[in-house]
Amino acid sequence: MGSHRERVDADAALPPRLAASTPYLLTRAVRAAARLAQDHFGGEALRFSHYVALCWVDHLGPCAQRDLAQAxxxxxxxxxxxxxxxxxxxxxxxxxxxxxxxxxVLAVTDAGRNWLNERHARARDYDAALCASTSDDGAALRRQLAALLASRGGL
Structure with a gap:
C-alpha cells in the first residue's frame, strides 16, 4: 500500500483557484507533456528538442542560426x-x-533527413498519447494553442 502522501496526492482535487487558473493548468500540462516526451524520446542521446530544431531547419531550408531562433x-x-x-x-x-x-548556414544532412523520417512516427505516437484523453484527438487543443501563440506574437 502506498504512503499517506501518495494517497492524498492521488485523491486531492485541485484548489478551486488553481482549477480556474489557465497559467497553472497550462504549466501542469507542459510538465506532463515533458514527462511523456521522455517516455517516447528519452532512451536515446537526441531528444524531442533536437527533433523540433531539426524539423524547423528542414522546414526553413538552409538558414542562419539567428533566423532559426527567430522562427x-x-x-x-x-x-x-x-x-x-x-x-x-x-x-x-x-x-x-x-x-x-x-x-x-544550417542545413539538414541526408543522415538528418533519414533520422527525421524515423522520428516522425515516434512523434505521431507521442502526440496520440498526449491527446488520447481528448474527444477529437487533440484538434481543438491544437487550434486553441495556435490561437494563443498567434495572439502573443508566437511567444
Missing amino acids: MSADPSDLVTVLGALDDAGLLARTSDPTDRRRN
Whole structure:
C-alpha cells in the first residue's frame, strides 16, 4: 500500500483557484507533456528538442542560426547545445554563409533527413498519447494553442 502522501496526492482535487487558473493548468500540462516526451524520446542521446530544431531547419531550408531562433521564438544562445549535438551526430551541417563569412548556414544532412523520417512516427505516437484523453484527438487543443501563440506574437 502506498504512503499517506501518495494517497492524498492521488485523491486531492485541485484548489478551486488553481482549477480556474489557465497559467497553472497550462504549466501542469507542459510538465506532463515533458514527462511523456521522455517516455517516447528519452532512451536515446537526441531528444524531442533536437527533433523540433531539426524539423524547423528542414522546414526553413538552409538558414542562419539567428533566423532559426527567430522562427522558433527561441534565444539563439539556447540553441547552441541542441545544434551542436545535431552537428556532432552528422544530422546538421554548418557551413559559412558565402555572403557573410561571420555567419554559419544550417542545413539538414541526408543522415538528418533519414533520422527525421524515423522520428516522425515516434512523434505521431507521442502526440496520440498526449491527446488520447481528448474527444477529437487533440484538434481543438491544437487550434486553441495556435490561437494563443498567434495572439502573443508566437511567444
